[in-house]
Amino acid sequence: MDESKLIKRILEGEKELFSELVISYQKEVINICNGFLHDIDSAKDVAQEVFIEAWKSLSKFRGDSKFSTWIYRISVNKSLNYLREIKKKLTEDISDNELKISDDENSAIEKEFEMSQKMELIHKSIDNLAENQRTAFVLSKFEEISYKEIAETMNLTISSVESLIHRAKTNLQKELSGYYKKN
Amino acid sequence: MNCNDTQNKLIFYIDGELSKSESSEIENHLDRCNNCNILYQKLKIDLSILSSERIMEIDVNFTESVMQNIRNIESFKISNRQKTLNFLMPFAVAASIILIISVGILFGNMGTNKTSTQISGSESEVFYINDLEQESLEFNLINE
């Protein structure tokens, strides 16, 4: 079925048809989230939220952009928000700990730290990129997403996307090479 | 091509973004330079992690879980609307009754004030009936 017709029918009340959109886009959405989070379980959780958000605001989808880029944008925003929240929580936990060290909290932080130690070098290097470079780079890693779609998702021109990806790769390479040379 | 130039282009070489001539220059350098070659191998392995962690299969459970969440949201919306209605209903009924009584009293008073002309009796009755018919407050709430 044509995607705009499908969306029209969902909005007209055939709610169960939404599952077709979930089937069509779940791989991309989960993979995009995982590109930011580097943890498949968290990525699936955030991807759930992405689809629920899409459901709630489907009536606001005007159809002047493609549904794909619309849902990619929700995926990027949800993932970045999730990371910001975790970061905030971690710094709060740490400053709490300076005042009053509780064993429970301490072991939770230790666990988080261990997790982050286990993270691959490439993930850490990606996390160190500026947000817009990171977004362009993560999206560029999927063959099914064109530069034009990345541009639409990020509300940028194709040439700005190309330059962001170029800078992202240059920075990644610098960071990784620096690390290899040290070790 | 020297070591610096090569190293700056390795990631683009791995991603297949260089021209044929640039690629062969890099290949030539990698053949000759062990240092750059080691760097190249490491970079290639690290970058390949990204494509290896991609999911390729559609997960039926994922779809079902999204749809279940949506069904819950929808039924919550409906039950909330019903709850609001149930909550407001007594107030609506009370407000209607108060309105009817006060209109009745008002017109009753008007009637007694103008006792000389005996019009009030029948007219206030007419207003009563109109008022009952206009019990639209409740009706509007239900139809909201």
Ligand SMILES: [Zn+2]
């Ligand atoms: Zn070299």
